[in-house]
Amino acid sequence: MKKTCLALTLATLLCGGAAVAGNSARTNAMPEWDSDQLEQILTRANTGNPVEGERLHHYLYCSACHGHDGNSPSRNWPSLTGQKPDYVMKTLLDYRQDMRRDHYRKAEVMTRMTRLLDETQMADLAAYYASRPAPVVPPQTKPLLAKKGARLARDGDGKRGIAACSGCHGEHGESGITPDTPALAGQTPEYFILAMKMYRDGMRTSDLGGVMRMFAKPLTDAEIEALAHYYASLGSKREAMR
Amino acid sequence: MPISRRELLKALAAAGALLPTATLAKPRGRAGHVVIIGGGIGGATAAKYLRLAAPAVRITLIEPGNRFLTCLRSNDVMVGHMKLDDITFTYDALRSRYGIEVIHDRCIGFDPKRKTVQLDRGGKLGYDKLIVSPGIDMIHGDVEGYNREVAESVMPHGWKAGAQTLLLKKQLEAVPAGGTWLMVAPPLPYRCPPGPYERASLVAEWFQRHNPTAKVVILDPKDAFTKDVPFRKAWERLYGYNTPNSMIEWIPAAQGGKVLRVDAAAGIVHAQAGAFRADAINYIPPQRAGTLAFRLGLTNRDGWCPVNRRTFESEVVRDVHVIGDASVADAMPKSGYSANSQAKVAAQAVADMLAGRTPGEPAMINVCYSLVSQDYGISIADIFKVVDNRIIKLPASGVSPITDSPAQPLLEAIYQRNWHRTFANDCFA
Ligand SMILES: Cc1cc2nc3c(=O)[nH]c(=O)nc-3n(C[C@H](O)[C@H](O)[C@H](O)COP(=O)(O)OP(=O)(O)OC[C@H]3O[C@@H](n4cnc5c(N)ncnc54)[C@H](O)[C@@H]3O)c2cc1C
Numbered sequence: 214m215k216k217t218c219l220a221l222t223l224a225t226l227l228c229g230g231a232a233v234a235g236n237s238a239r240t241n242a243m244p245e246w247d248s249d250q251l252e253q254i255l256t257r258a259n260t261g262n263p264v265e266g267e268r269l270h271h272y273l274y275c276s277a278c279h280g281h282d283g284n285s286p287s288r289n290w291p292s293l294t295g296q297k298p299d300y301v302m303k304t305l306l307d308y309r310q311d312m313r314r315d316h317y318r319k320a321e322v323m324t325r326m327t328r329l330l331d332e333t334q335m336a337d338l339a340a341y342y343a344s345r346p347a348p349v350v351p352p353q354t355k356p357l358l359a360k361k362g363a364r365l366a367r368d369g370d371g372k373r374g375i376a377a378c379s380g381c382h383g384e385h386g387e388s389g390i391t392p393d394t395p396a397l398a399g400q401t402p403e404y405f406i407l408a409m410k411m412y413r414d415g416m417r418t419s420d421l422g423g424v425m426r427m428f429a430k431p432l433t434d435a436e437i438e439a440l441a442h443y444y445a446s447l448g449s450k451r452e453a454m455r
Numbered sequence: 456m457p458i459s460r461r462e463l464l465k466a467l468a469a470a471g472a473l474l475p476t477a478t479l480a481k482p483r484g485r486a487g488h489v490v491i492i493g494g495g496i497g498g499a500t501a502a503k504y505l506r507l508a509a510p511a512v513r514i515t516l517i518e519p520g521n522r523f524l525t526c527l528r529s530n531d532v533m534v535g536h537m538k539l540d541d542i543t544f545t546y547d548a549l550r551s552r553y554g555i556e557v558i559h560d561r562c563i564g565f566d567p568k569r570k571t572v573q574l575d576r577g578g579k580l581g582y583d584k585l586i587v588s589p590g591i592d593m594i595h596g597d598v599e600g601y602n603r604e605v606a607e608s609v610m611p612h613g614w615k616a617g618a619q620t621l622l623l624k625k626q627l628e629a630v631p632a633g634g635t636w637l638m639v640a641p642p643l644p645y646r647c648p649p650g651p652y653e654r655a656s657l658v659a660e661w662f663q664r665h666n667p668t669a670k671v672v673i674l675d676p677k678d679a680f681t682k683d684v685p686f687r688k689a690w691e692r693l694y695g696y697n698t699p700n701s702m703i704e705w706i707p708a709a710q711g712g713k714v715l716r717v718d719a720a721a722g723i724v725h726a727q728a729g730a731f732r733a734d735a736i737n738y739i740p741p742q743r744a745g746t747l748a749f750r751l752g753l754t755n756r757d758g759w760c761p762v763n764r765r766t767f768e769s770e771v772v773r774d775v776h777v778i779g780d781a782s783v784a785d786a787m788p789k790s791g792y793s794a795n796s797q798a799k800v801a802a803q804a805v806a807d808m809l810a811g812r813t814p815g816e817p818a819m820i821n822v823c824y825s826l827v828s829q830d831y832g833i834s835i836a837d838i839f840k841v842v843d844n845r846i847i848k849l850p851a852s853g854v855s856p857i858t859d860s861p862a863q864p865l866l867e868a869i870y871q872r873n874w875h876r877t878f879a880n881d882c883f884a
Contacts, residue, residue, distance in 0.1 A: 273862040322869050325830065329861050 245312065245418050251303065255393065257336050258302040266341025269334055273326070283341070284348045284399075291404040295347030299392035301339035305330060307419040314418075315411045347387065348399030350448035362443030365436060373431045378440065386447045399448020405441035413437075486511035487809040490572055490582040492562045492747065494518025494546060496525070496791040497588030497779030500798035500882045505586075506553040508806035515556040515580065516549065517572070523883070526647065527791050528875050529616040530654045533624045534661045536829060542616060542875075548884040565751055567772050584805045587753065587760075588779040588794065589745030590615075591646050594758075599716035601738060609719050610639075610738035613654070614646060626735040627658060633668040637724060637733035639714050640675040644759070645742045646780050646789045648681040649835075653825040654737070656686070659694045659702045660828045672733065673705045674726050675712040681788065682825065682835050688857050689827035689864065744781035751775070759783045764841045766804035766814050767797055776801045785846040787839055793821045795882055817841060824871040832867030 270276050270283065280286045283293040293301065307313050309327040313320045330338075366386075369377035378397075383389035386398035397405065411417035412429035420426060429437075489505060491498050494516050502516045523544050531537040549555045561575040571579045593612060595603045606612055613623040630636055636658055640651045655671050662669040680686070687705075690696030694703050706712040711728025717738070718724075724731045724738075743749075743758030753760045753769050760777040761770040767782060769775040778801045779794035787793045796819040804814035822836040837852040855867060 272860050274860065274866055275862075277866070322866075325865060325869060326862060329865065 246307075246421055248421060251306075251421070254306060254332065255299055255302060257332055258299045258339055258392070259336075261298060261302075261333075261336030261338070261340030263337070263340040263344040265334075266337035266339070266344075269338055270341055273329065275326075275338070278322075283345050285401055285404075288351070288353060288401055288403045291401055292348035292399060293342040294345035295387070295396045295398065296339075296342050297388050297392040297394075297396070298336065298339035298343045300388070300395045301342050302332075302335050303393045304395075304419065305335045305338070306332075312417070312419040313411075314416045315407060316414070316416065317407075319407065347396060347449045350399060350450060351401055351445050353402060354445040354448075355442045356446065358439050358442035359446035360443075362436075362439035362441070366440055366443050370431075375428055375431060378428075382444075386444045397444040397447070400441075400444055402438075402441040402445045405444060406437055409437045409440070410434075486513075487583040488513040488515070488581065489584045489586065489805055489809075490580055491516045491586045491588070492518075492572065493588040493590065493745070493779075494520070494523060494549075494557065495588060495590050495779065495794070496527075496882055497590075497794035497798045498586070499523065499544075499546075499549060500795045501586050501588065501778060501802045502549055502555045503553050503882070504799045505802040505806060506555060508803050509809060512806070512809060513556075514554070515558060515582075516546070517558050517560055517562050517574065517580075518546070519559060519561045521546070521559050524616040524620075525791065525875075525879060526614070526616045526650075527878070528872075529613070529620045530650070530657050531826070532616070532620050533613065533627065533654065534657045535624070536657075539617070539620070542879075544879055544883040546883070552884075562747060563750065567775070570774065583774070583809065585775045586798075586801055586805065587748065587751065587775060587777045587781070588798065589747040589781050591742045591744065591780045591789070592746050594741040594743055597741065598714055600719055601717050601740065605717070605719045606738065606740070609722070610717065610736045612739045613737060614650075614739055614742070623735075623737055626737075627661065628665075630662075630666060630669055630734045632666055634666070634734035635670050635672055635732070636662070636735045637672045637674065637731055637737070639724060639736070639738045639740075640673055640677065640680075640712075641739045642676045642741050644789060645739070647823075648788045648790075649686070649823050649825040651739055652680055652683075652686050653827070655703060655705075656690065656694070656825075656827040659690075662702060663694075669702075671703045672731060673703070673712075674714055674724060674728075674731065675705060675707050676714070677712075678707045678709050681823065682833055682854055685833040685855050685857055686825075686827065689831055689833065693828055693831060742780075744777075748777065748781045753777055753781075755783070764844050764846050765800075765817055766808070767801040768804070776805060786837075786848045787819065787821055787846050788823065790821055790823055791878070791882075792823065793819070795878070796820050819846070824867070824874060826868055826871060827864070828868075830868050831864040832869075832871045833864065834867055834871070 278290045279293050285292040305327050308323040311324055366378040369375045381389050381394050382397050386396060388394055388396035409429050412425040415426055489512055491502050498516060502514055505514055525542045528537055528542055532539055532542060546557045550557055558577060560577045562572050563575050564573040565571060571581050573579055595601060595606060611619045611622040613619045627636060638651060638655055655673050659671050687696060690703050695701045696703055706728055711726055714724055714726045716725045722733055722736060724736060744754050744760050748754050748760050753771050755761050760781050761783045762768060762777050763770060767776045767778050769777050778797040780789040800817040800819060807814045819839040822834060824832060824834045826832050833855040835854045838849045839846050840849060
């Protein structure tokens with residue numbers, strides 16, 4: 214997939230050799246994607262049937278955690294709506310290959326759930342979530358924090374080698390330059406924070422070329438929190454969607 | 456250590472008494488001294504929740520072991536999915552966080568008139584209220600050829616976690632290719648009604664991976680068991696149950712499942728249906744209240760302890776409360792969840808009685824989770840209340856539905872693993 218490789222190249226350009234440093238010694242044992250492999254498998258990402266995906270979403274109890282229509286009602290679980298099919302398909306494969314881990318074993322449920330899915334079903338689910346509008350602003354979003362996060366997200370911090378998040382995740386967090394870059398708008402802040410910390414600690418190794426591990430590394434806890442609330446605040450405002 | 460004004464007010468509010476020198480950490484006991492015997496699921500929970508309900512009461516827990524191994528998930532240890540460490544808990548938090556005196560000794564008797572308990576090594580100890588949670592003991596000797604020695608060597612029960620669990624594990628691993636693993640299931644009432652069937656299921660799963668032509672046979676003195684519908688459905692799905700190649704054979708009473716005698720040396724169990732030779736035999740005998748309950752004279756003719764169902768105070772001896780497996784609790788099954796639920800009721804009742812309040816109406820819960828494989832869980836949840844001194848099940852209860860969604864039993868299985876830790880923390884931390 215050319216676009217996947219683009220993200221990789223971009224990251225390497227932005228930060229030189231640092232991308233390699235992202236794969237630090239302690240993450241060596243973790244499985245990682247090889248981009249050809251991924252490209253091969255993601256050719257199916259856009260062949261899914263959203264109607265079948267909706268059925269699976271309920272039949273396989275995805276709705277129990279991720280919400281009736283993929284817009285998570287709880288701070289424990291991420292929202293899935295508004296994601297591009299490539300990202301969802303990839304992330305389901307990531308779980309199945311045990312590439313997403315965390316200190317709290319929150320990902321374990323997904324690792325085991327995805328072992329029930331074949332790739333056709335993954336594509337169907339991905340098509341369904343992509344067909345739904347972006348999640349609404351989570352109720353726990355803090356506007357003051359959101360303001361603080363905005364600058365870093367839009368401008369980055371050149372001195373510390375942090376690229377503008379919006380460069381990849383889209384001007385409004387709506388998913389960006391490659392279809393396997395996730396949308397962040399309206400995402401549950403608790404989940405966002407966990408994801409960033411797991412990149413920072415090298416636990417989550419699903420990011421090709423260690424891109425996110427590299428950007429997350431210099432960030433402080435406070436910055437991560439501000440970024441989380443900023444992106445949460447970009448969610449859709451339509452309350453009626455729930 | 457002097458008590459702060461705030462702590463004092465808190466203690467006063469809860470105990471309804473003036474305690475100028477009491478501290479929350481080590482109350483001096485003018486609000487009363489409660490001795491709890493048995494630091495298992497019931498006893499540990501009672502100690503912790505009594506502290507929460509009665510900050511000023513002195514609480515002493517008597518338990519011979521300095522660590523507790525939960526039977527809960529011990530079936531996972533037997534098949535190698537968990538280690539003994541994963542089911543081992545200490546009394547550290549009860550001591551340090553809840554100010555409970557823990558004495559590692561065995562209670563060997565008591566004087567209900569003078570209100571003292573006799574310890575094996577530690578002399579006598581006075582009490583105002585006694586809470587007893589001694590668990591169960593096995594009835595050996597009602598079947599020819601089966602006795603304590605057999606139970607500790609060739610036919611372990613594994614119905615108390617620890618050495619017995621490891622013995623079962625060793626025997627399972629030694630079953631030769633294509634061999635037979637046989638379980639003798641117990642008659643009701645016994646600890647953990649779904650436990651035998653969970654264990655048989657996990658043994659079948661273990662065989663699938665390590666000894667695919669071996670078989671599991673269950674000899675049962677009953678014709679039905681809890682959750683048998685979802686269990687048998689799962690056996691069909693996972694282990695070929697009801698086909699000629701089934702890995703599990705369940706022989707109920709109606710088909711001669713009752714055991715008549717055993718020949719331990721030859722590894723043969725003689726049942727009404729005939730003689731069964733097996734390479735490993737897990738004999739789970741009939742059960743009664745823990746021996747301590749007999750020593751203290753708390754039992755009825757059936758070998759269990761009758762109690763007031765609202766307070767769990769013994770119907771035989773005043774100021775003694777019996778909880779957990781040893782108590783007669785009608786519709787409530789003998790489970791860790793029940794013991795935990797009853798402990799909270801008894802703790803509140805004891806706190807109320809010490810403070811001169813009338814105990815309220817209890818509501819109790821039991822949820823029994825079982826794994827049929829590592830990826831397949833089933834559960835039953837019930838709510839209970841007391842009517843005319845009987846514990847009855849409310850109609851709103853739930854057994855896992857049988858759906859065709861593979862995600863449903865998987866999520867139950869994941870949930871159960873997580874639940875074990877949460878639950879043990881509720882009892883011990
Ligand atoms: C294989 C298996 C699996 C199980 N799985 C589950 C499950 O998943 N969920 C569930 O809810 N339940 C489960 N159970 C049931 C659960 O273990 C029991 O119901 C629970 O332990 C009962 O608590 P208790 O306090 O009555 O007894 P116990 O927990 O057995 O505690 C009794 C304590 O009393 C102490 N004691 C005995 N005599 C004396 C004495 N003379 N002096 C001082 N102390 C003494 C003992 O040392 C022991 O620590 C399972 C049981 C088995 C066998």
